[in-house]
Amino acid sequence: EDQVTQSPEALRLQEGESSSLNCSYTVSGLRGLFWYRQDPGKGPEFLFTLYSAGEEKEKERLKATLTKKESFLHITAPKPEDSATYLCAVQARTGNQFYFGTGTSLTVIP
Amino acid sequence: GAVVSQHPSWVICKSGTSVKIECRSLDFQATTMFWYRQFPKQSLMLMATSNEGSKATYEQGVEKDKFLINHASLTLSTLTVTSAHPEDSSFYICSARDGTGLLNTIYFGEGSWLTVV
Numbered sequence: 001e002d003q004v005t006q007s008p009e010a011l012r013l014q015e016g017e018s019s020s021l022n023c024s025y026t027v028s029g030l031r032g033l034f035w036y037r038q039d040p041g042k043g044p045e046f047l048f049t050l051y052s053a054g055e056e057k058e059k060e061r062l063k064a065t066l067t068k069k070e071s072f073l074h075i076t077a078p079k080p081e082d083s084a085t086y087l088c089a090v091q092a093r094t095g096n097q098f099y100f101g102t103g104t105s106l107t108v109i110p
Numbered sequence: 111g112a113v114v115s116q117h118p119s120w121v122i123c124k125s126g127t128s129v130k131i132e133c134r135s136l137d138f139q140a141t142t143m144f145w146y147r148q149f150p151k152q153s154l155m156l157m158a159t160s161n162e163g164s165k166a167t168y169e170q171g172v173e174k175d176k177f178l179i180n181h182a183s184l185t186l187s188t189l190t191v192t193s194a195h196p197e198d199s200s201f202y203i204c205s206a207r208d209g210t211g212l213l214n215t216i217y218f219g220e221g222s223w224l225t226v227v
Contacts, residue, residue: 097159
């Protein structure tokens with residue numbers, strides 16, 4: 001069964017304290033893994049797409065990496081404005097379905 | 111980047127009435143659109159998947175006669191909540207799949223807050 005698990009559920013960091021969010025997945029053939037950021041009361045905002053193990057993408061303080069079983073979203077020297085819920089989703093090679101994790105709620109304290 | 115527009119952003123309606131929410135892909139053709147419901151501090155719950163020109167596929171437990179989905183064009187899908195009740199109050203989000211290129215990424219609308227009084 002295709003499945004996506006994100007951890008931790010919630011993470012509190014001091015400003016400048018780097019950390020990583022995890023997205024573990026099981027899917028019958030990965031077509032793509034997606035990271036989104038969601039602020040309260042808003043729709044998710046697209047961050048990255050990763051397609052194959054070993055691939056990395058960067059955007060400002062965020063860096064996403066991918067292995068055959070999981071993806072990490074590394075946050076370097078976070079700022080309070082990075083506080084949000086980060087969602088991970090995977091798409092299998094067959095079908096249109098996207099499977100979402102339950103998200104990691106990140107709070108960065110000044 | 112790709113933009114998906116959702117309208118209205120928020121709506122208040124009386125119990126028993128129907129309300130329509132629109133989802134438009136502004137700069138790409140979306141052969142597939144998805145509708146989600148989200149309760150406070152919870153993850154997205156997929157309600158249905160709609161493909162342009164065909165009937166929507168509803169997830170288990172979602173009443174298709176209550177949540178009418180129409181995807182009449184490559185840039186527009188609508189969700190109509192029929193005979194709304196207070197328990198239908200929620201945050202509804204649409205997403206659209208840009209499958210025209212290699213990216214095959216889905217982009218989300220800003221969401222619509224529905225309050226049924």
